Amino acid sequence: MTEFLSLQQAVSKYVHDGDSIALEGFTHLIPFAAGHEIIRQGRHDLTLMRMTPDILYDQMIGMGLVRKLVFSWGGNPGVGSLHRLREAIEKGWPRSLEIDEHSHAGMANAYEAGASGLPCAIFRGYLGTDLSKVNPNIKFIACPFTGEQLTCIPSLRPDVAIIHAQKADREGNVLIEGIIGVQKEAVLAARRAIVTVEEVVENFGPRSANAVILPYWTVSAIAAVPGGAHPSYAYGYYARDNAFYIAWDAIARDHATFQSWMKQNVLDARPEDFAARPPRHVAEVAQ
């Protein structure tokens, strides 16, 4: 059953120290505002799950909140390294980071298995690779019908899933459009779920009969945070801030620059600040 809360209240109520958290969104709709609120509230010893850690987890790792990372591709898309993630793994700064590393197919299957209430995912993957040698969570089983060797990994069942979406209606149903990634699976795999939205509307109005909608009773809390995915994007609202993704490389490279950026833009900021951050409205981008 959902409730409408401020982002501060939602994080305070549903995110605890030591939790496993999936802040999902495949490049699109990454819940940056919610991640920043977790940083501000000083949650620590977290296990973070995300297919692509992206800038958001680079920030949370660099701030020392994260004990363990479950992931499948840890770069800055199209730009290069995530320097905070790299330094945590290469040098243990600001603390050592445990990793549970997969492929995209593995993570996607594991979320789906979690949403399906299964203990593990079965698929065809990692064949002949070294990942299966270094990650004890990757195992192989024989198909009981054909004997084919199949891959088996534990399902992902986070304590909390957090996603950003375009709209919630007054009842608290959530509408997601565009690149939908693994958001639905992450929410349905989790014990609790927080959704930040661009706007709350009276009702969704005309839509496809197959629209991706999470019913209100699958979501613990909804917080309206316009711009809350920036520098990721919200399809139909604002475009991905590719210039910021490029700029992040220099910000994150150096400890002092990183820390002062985090102080100014996260620790000393508020969720409401996100509304002014997306640089271009989608209408301008379309020109």
Added chain:
Amino acid sequence: MNYSASEMMTVAAARVLTNEDVCFVGIGLPSAACNLARLTHAPRITLIYESGTLATRPDVLPLSIGDGELCATALTTVAVPEIFRYWLQGGRITVGFLGGAQIDRFGNLNTTVIGKYTNPKVRLPGAGGAPEIASSCGQVYIVMRHGLRSFVKELDFLTSLGHGRTGTERHSLGIKTKGPALLVTDLCIMAPDSSTHEFVVVSLHPGVTRDQVSANTGWDLKFAETVTETPAPDSGELEILRDLNARTERAHGRVSVEA
């Protein structure tokens, strides 16, 4: 018309794609080659990105695998578990297009670490979609810049299976797909030997010598019996590629495909 080695590589990679291909596209060089093919000789090619965008026709090259441009120009966009389960694992993709930080003579790829996994010298981004693209697509094309740091005798880590560490592993693991069938670099085009599966040079780009390719390859490089010369990019190919790069640069605020 003058052209760069990088343009030669992208054009040569684009040429091997056809209208009938259903192509799983990685970001960077593969994305440039696939979209160049679509804008030149293969307008009906189906491009699929792992973000779930099916049959997409971006006007500019995406910076990330999930830019809004990919979704806005796609036939439809499906969830990420569906793209990996139904479309990739289900055997619907004819060609996977990959790159990597390191490659060996059998087309195995490393995108995970330089050095030891537990204590890496350089931590690279990791697997992403590549391991299953490498095993589930009908065949795999690889595009990579030649160099001693990337064309290595021994991979530090095998992220995605090519023909295996001895060239025989696909068969012994029961994998039915063809694996790496072509390797396009900024110096040459290589293809696996039909019996050993070791990549050999089949075509040299104009002006490139055998010694030059050997000197940039970390293993004892072999050449096919007949080595041809890659036709130089024509003015039409170059114009379309340069327009695409210029549009992309304007959209992102800098050149991204050279990264």
